Ligand code: HEM
């Protein structure tokens with residue numbers, strides 16, 4: 001154990017473990033994303049051995065898991081500071097971390113080697129539930145519930161034990177309730193597809209556009225207090241405003257997924273209206289991010305974290321706000337729905353809203369862990385540049401492909417098999433698919449550069465408690 | 474909607490939101506970095522307004538959606554300055570200490 | 572009231588969120604009735620015994636399913652209980668085989684394969700698959716395709732054989748027929764009309 005680690009709470013050491021697991025799974029995610037993209041270029045690749053659905057399922061499931069791990073890790077990182085001591089039930093949390101890893105590993109092995117089962121309950125319990133993002137078999141979903149409950153106990157129990165209920169803790173505790181509650185739909189096997197999708201969206205939309213947004217809001221608030229010394233009154237006031245606006249628009253924004261699944265017509269108006277409101281608070285966050293960046297000289301203590309936070313505010317607005325609003329009005333969504341256009345938005349929004357944010361936390365944790373007071377250098381720039389450039393290229397390529405599908409496949413062709421086939425052979429679509437894979441390579445290189453740099457922060461350090469910056473910016 | 478109108482309307486909606494982003498970013502930039510950036514903010518907002526009008530006049534979107542888009546363009550005008558003033562006011566007590 | 576005070580915004584956050592959740596709960600109760608089997612938008616499972624069409628409705632200004640006269644499936648008439656059993660099995664097939672990570676249902680899922688919302692109404696069954704399989708009826712062609720898709724490819728992106736038994740495949744066909752009768756507010760538009768506006 002290095003000398004630097006001594007100053008950390010156990011909860012923070014656990015956080016570092018979560019970050020390590022998250023970064024590894026981030027890599028696995030990219031691997032399977034890249035593989036998935038190759039099927040579009042070489043459809044007969046691995047045919048009947050390892051088909052598209054298995055590869056793509058591993059891509060999106062590792063995505064959810066690594067982001068969840070990174071978000072939980074971030075809370076474990078900041079929580080001791082917030083309550084002024086070790087968190088409650090740290091032993092359980094440590095055990096659950098390993099349980100979580102084992103669950104993920106077993107599920108991955110089953111997905112890779114077994115892939116699917118017969119049409120019976122056994123498959124749902126032990127192989128594959130076959131619902132997008134929620135494919136993990138039921139036994140594993142139970143395990144995830146246990147992990148989430150332990151996590152909730154850590155947060156809520158700590159607040160109670162220390163008799164300290166800050167505004168941030170209130171928001172966090174209350175946010176954990178819906179976060180866990182909506183996840184209970186992960187066990188459902190509704191015969192009626194409309195009912196299935198209705199509740200399925202409660203998880204998918206409510207996680208990414210409500211509860212996770214609040215979670216990352218809490219993380220950003222604690223981060224600002226720690227690194228910029230912003231007062232509690234300020235960050236909590238801002239957090240409340242954010243919660244008010246994000247949930248005010250986001251909860252009923254759920255309606256943008258209820259246009260076409262068999263639900264009543266009023267969802268067209270509700271979904272369209274509230275999703276038009278969704279970008280407005282995001283613009284406020286852009287203003288806030290730039291304000292904080294400038295006035296608190298964050299730039300001077302941790303340059304990479306500063307740039308990743310800025311990228312988060314920008315990426316959240318453009319990926320979720322611009323890319324979301326572009327195709328959210330029902331008259332447009334009727335044609336863009338369920339095409340690569342959706343994929344374009346999905347990638348951009350997840351990347352902008354969450355990936356950039358948690359990378360900022362990685363840099364911060366790495367800085368504290370190594371005891372560097374000022375983190376500058378140039379190495380981080382490669383990861384930052386390549387990841388952002390790769391993602392931008394990918395989403396532009398997907399937008400092109402998606403627009404070709406909406407145009408030729410849906411609007412002109414009328415969404416039949418023939419229309420789908422024609423659109424998929426359209427030159428714009430094909431070009432988009434090639435470009436996506438190409439930029440995927442850039443993105444993967446960015447990942448390597450990021451990991452390299454995160455690890456190098458330690459090596460640059462002559463002594464654990466060095467005060468001066470190892471490399472002037 | 475005709476196939477062309479789908480892409481056209483979606484493109485305008487996207488550009489409008491993107492211009493709103495430029496407006497917000499330039500606006501704060503003008504406060505924090507260089508006053509001159511305010512021209513960029515005005516330029517971007519001009520684009521927001523122009524796109525809202527264009528959407529209103531030239532797309533086959535329903536009248537309700539058109540009104541919503543014009544209204545949101547108006548609200549966009551207020552978001553950066555209001556947020557800015559609020560942030561300054563919020564930070565004022567602390568700034569005096571340091 | 573001081574907008575610099577956290578308390579003001581805390582109250583705002585709590586009340587806004589509470590109002591939105593309450594509205595969502597009411598809407599969900601109402602929607603649950605509409606999307607229940609036999610509700611206003613989702614037909615009974617026994618709709619598989621009827622003819623199903625999809626036509627532009629001038630008052631609603633969108634495509635809507637049209638339920639017509641009797642049209643037995645696999646030459647049989649199913650009562651609601653038998654139809655429900657068939658659907659339960661089909662949904663288990665769909666989940667266990669992970670169809671949704673290649674296909675979309677109502678436009679939700681993955682985009683590697685075609686959308687299955689109106690697959691039952693796809694002209695390809697008559698134009699391509701019936702000649703290719705030599706089957707006499709559409710449903711037979713569908714079963715033959717589903718049981719061994721690589722044998723009947725239409726292009727280079729093929730669907731793998733997911734080892735569906737004949738009963739599995741028949742259940743899925745029934746499921747697709749039922750799904751095509753769900754009122755989806757006009758999605759997908761112009762299905763099978765090759766762009767001509769009615
Ligand atoms: C953090 C923010 C967001 C994230 C992470 C996110 C992510 C996603 C993802 C992954 C999907 C695809 C879901 C699937 O079918 O599997 C999706 C769909 C969608 N999102 Fe978002 N989103 C965000 C914000 C927004 C906002 C602000 C809007 C609207 C202004 C929006 C509008 C939509 C719409 C309309 C769809 C459905 C696309 C379709 O019809 O196929 N999203 N989102």
Ligand code: HEM
Nearest residue numbers: 033034036037342343346347350351437440443681682683
């Ligand atoms: C941080 C980076 C990434 C994130 C957050 C991400 C996220 C996602 C999400 C949310 C989906 C589901 C989207 C939907 O169905 O609407 C998805 C699908 C997919 N992703 Fe990624 N992804 C990332 C990186 C990559 C990379 C590097 C590649 C490959 C070059 C890739 C290739 C794919 C493919 C091929 C699909 C399947 C889309 C389909 O059904 O056709 N992704 N990803």
Ligand SMILES: [Fe+2]
Nearest residue numbers: 205209253254
């Ligand atoms: Fe959503």
